[in-house]
Amino acid sequence: MSIARRVLTVLLAVVAACDSSSRPRAHGPNVILICMDTVRADHVGWNGYTKHATTPRLDRLAAEALVFADATATAGSTRPSVPSFLTGTYPLQHGLYGREGDHVAPLADEANTLAEAFDAAGWHTGAFVYNPQLARGNGFEQGFRTWQDQQADAQSIRTRAEAWLDELPDDEPFFLYLHFLDAHWPYPIPEAYATKFADAAAVAPFQGPDSWALITAIGTQERPTSEAELDGLRALYDGGIRYIDDQLALFFDELERDGEWKDTVVCVLADHGEEFMEHGRIGHGHGLWENLLRVPWIVRVPGAAPERVDVPVSLVDVFPTLLSAAGVPVPSTNEGIDRLHDRTTRTPIFAELKEEQSYQQALRSGEHKLVRRLRRAAGPDPNSPFKREEIAEMVRHGTGPAPRVFDLAEDPGEHDAKQGHELAPELEKALDGFGKELLKRVRYREGERRELDAAEVERLRQLGY
Ligand SMILES: [Zn+2]
Numbered sequence: 496m497s498i499a500r501r502v503l504t505v506l507l508a509v510v511a512a513c514d515s516s517s518r519p520r521a522h523g524p525n526v527i528l529i530c531m532d533t534v535r536a537d538h539v540g541w542n543g544y545t546k547h548a549t550t551p552r553l554d555r556l557a558a559e560a561l562v563f564a565d566a567t568a569t570a571g572s573t574r575p576s577v578p579s580f581l582t583g584t585y586p587l588q589h590g591l592y593g594r595e596g597d598h599v600a601p602l603a604d605e606a607n608t609l610a611e612a613f614d615a616a617g618w619h620t621g622a623f624v625y626n627p628q629l630a631r632g633n634g635f636e637q638g639f640r641t642w643q644d645q646q647a648d649a650q651s652i653r654t655r656a657e658a659w660l661d662e663l664p665d666d667e668p669f670f671l672y673l674h675f676l677d678a679h680w681p682y683p684i685p686e687a688y689a690t691k692f693a694d695a696a697a698v699a700p701f702q703g704p705d706s707w708a709l710i711t712a713i714g715t716q717e718r719p720t721s722e723a724e725l726d727g728l729r730a731l732y733d734g735g736i737r738y739i740d741d742q743l744a745l746f747f748d749e750l751e752r753d754g755e756w757k758d759t760v761v762c763v764l765a766d767h768g769e770e771f772m773e774h775g776r777i778g779h780g781h782g783l784w785e786n787l788l789r790v791p792w793i794v795r796v797p798g799a800a801p802e803r804v805d806v807p808v809s810l811v812d813v814f815p816t817l818l819s820a821a822g823v824p825v826p827s828t829n830e831g832i833d834r835l836h837d838r839t840t841r842t843p844i845f846a847e848l849k850e851e852q853s854y855q856q857a858l859r860s861g862e863h864k865l866v867r868r869l870r871r872a873a874g875p876d877p878n879s880p881f882k883r884e885e886i887a888e889m890v891r892h893g894t895g896p897a898p899r900v901f902d903l904a905e906d907p908g909e910h911d912a913k914q915g916h917e918l919a920p921e922l923e924k925a926l927d928g929f930g931k932e933l934l935k936r937v938r939y940r941e942g943e944r945r946e947l948d949a950a951e952v953e954r955l956r957q958l959g960y
Contacts (some may be wrong), residue, residue, distance in 0.1 A: 543841025583814030583829025602634030610638025
């Protein structure tokens with residue numbers, strides 16, 4: 496960041512601190528961040544998916560956007576992944592992984608979020624999101640003057656966002672975050688979408704809360720399944736994606752009618768993917784496979800030429816890229832690369848997974864991906880939740896079984912793990928170095944753990960968490 500920008504950031508922060516009800520006069524484009532929860536990179540049209548027409552409207556958007564054809568989330572589930580794109584940091588730094596019994600760690604107040612940066616620069620900030628992981632109190636609401644997180648499908652999120660936009664002054668920019676859960680089990684989508692790509696008999700067993708038993712039985716391999724049966728599940732999932740796409744089409748039309756579209760940066764991504772038995776499971780959050788980590792990501796910037804970017808990128812890059820696209824100062828607290836201005840720099844692609852008694856890391860460099868599991872040191876109480884600092888210790892000194900290496904060029908489905916691969920020592924050294932560097936830049940304490948109430952636990956359970 497230039498000195499001028501640093502000074503501007505400080506001044507804006509001072510202005511915001513002096514009077515939190517008024518904003519500095521802002522000039523710049525609107526920015527919309529759209530997360531389609533659980534949507535795999537290979538199920539959207541612009542990345543080459545042709546089996547079902549999941550994304551006709553977003554395909555048109557992609558045709559005028561920067562398309563990141565090789566984008567990876569920092570984790571395979573919502574709670575660690577979302578704060579990574581909201582703050583530009585990795586789970587190792589922001590400290591959010593998953594639920595531990597009835598406790599969760601929220602995003603710390605000291606974290607610098609996209610919404611805080613936009614708010615400080617004078618943008619109106621609003622979020623219309625649905626996923627119980629994002630409920631108020633988890634810290635994701637930082638910087639949003641409007642934050643609505645109640646249960647809502649894509650249509651309801653769209654209409655609430657439209658109503659919010661109607662109330663804003665015409666000549667002042669906004670930052671809007673929309674988070675859709677319609678392509679996530681139990682797929683509470685209108686019947687017309689559930690059966691858009693398969694008949695009711697094929698999709699019905701997988702829709703609604705009562706289908707959890709079937710999903711679990713197949714996913715634990717207690718009950719055999721078939722590709723034909725899984726086609727029904729995938730058709731339902733694709734119907735959920737199409738439902739989001741159709742609602743976005745209506746939303747974008749509305750922005751055009753209002754005259755906002757020409758001044759609006761639109762970013763579309765997913766927080767993680769989904770598995771359909773490629774590695775013997777259904778769902779997400781259970782591994783660091785590419786089907787869980789690879790996500791769609793496009794950024795439409797008015798006036799910028801469309802381009803397909805094949806360089807591997809991480810969703811930590813979203814943070815500086817969106818601020819830069821709006822001309823808002825980028826806090827130096829992030830690990831990302833401004834992909835609007837740098838589409839060539841290659842960085843290691845890093846992802847994490849915390850399990851009950853272990854912690855996994857993946858690092859992709861070129862076509863090779865190393866995955867390793869670090870074991871938790873035997874502590875006084877193996878049932879105690881383990882915190883960011885314990886993970887940091889594992890990263891510094893951890894031991895575990897020999898890492899596995901995948902050659903994604905030869906084996907894109909990751910079915911042929913090689914232990915003792917000739918590149919393993921080099922990749923593991925790179926992973927060690929990368930993790931230790933990230934730990935040096937941990938800038939705030941982990942958020943104070945809070946206890947979930949019974950209703951929250953139930954809402955999470957109903958989504959399979
Ligand atoms: Zn998610």
